Amino acid sequence: MVDGLTQLANRRRLQSDFGGLxxxxxxxxxxxxxxxxxxxxKSINDNWGHSAGxxxxxxxATLCRALVRPQDLVVxxxxxxxxxxxxxxxxxxxLHMAEQVRAATAKSVCVPDAGTLLAGAPSLEIRLTVSIGVAELRVDGCEELEDLVATADRRLYAAKKSGRNQVVNHD
Known part of the structure; x- marks a missing residue:
């Protein structure tokens, strides 16, 4: 029910909580x-190393947990x-909350332990951005978790295709 790296919920927990909701x-x-x-x-892993990734x-994970509400499940x-x-x-x-997370992520800096970085790492700091797809069960006509995930995932890829570092909530 818990991801070992991040201590966030995992997919099994998502399925369980969604069913109850x-x-x-x-x-x-x-x-x-x-x-x-x-x-x-991939370029983060290639340039800084998998430990830095x-x-x-x-x-x-820490950013998301800090920026969403207590009742939201981060997975x-x-x-x-x-x-x-x-x-x-x-x-x-x-959409509004996703935009807040996107903006906060773009402003943040990850500073991994220098000893874990590849010798040729471009810097000691890693700046990152995220793309986010947003869906809503009723508005998007979804009946199951798989439908909701597929809709949000399709929009995530639209955000990536449109240049990354953005939130998309429509097809």
Missing amino acids: LQRLREDQPLALWMLDIDHF DEVIKHL RYGGEEFCVLMPDTSLADA
Whole structure:
């Protein structure tokens, strides 16, 4: 239920929590989800090393946890991909919160232990950006977690295709 690197929830926990939320959800209650991916993560690993890449993932996990509400579930979905499940959150509110996380990430600096960096690392600091896709259960006509994730994921890839470091909440 917990990711070992970040101490965030994992996909199994997401599935479990989503099932419970869906059972308790009233017809008029919104439920939003983001898919979030670190931009150019491969180049971070290639230039700073995989240990530094792990530090970047932990850095982003800490940022997300600090910037979302207590009732939101932050999940390490896989690799450098995260998702956030947001009960009682409209698409517009989820977009606004995702934009706050995107902007805060772009302003942040990850400083891994110098001893873990590759010898030729470009600097001691790693700056990163994220792309985020946002979906909402009812507005987007989703019935299951898979539909909601697929919609948010499609929008995440649209954000990446459009230049990265942005949030997309529509097809």
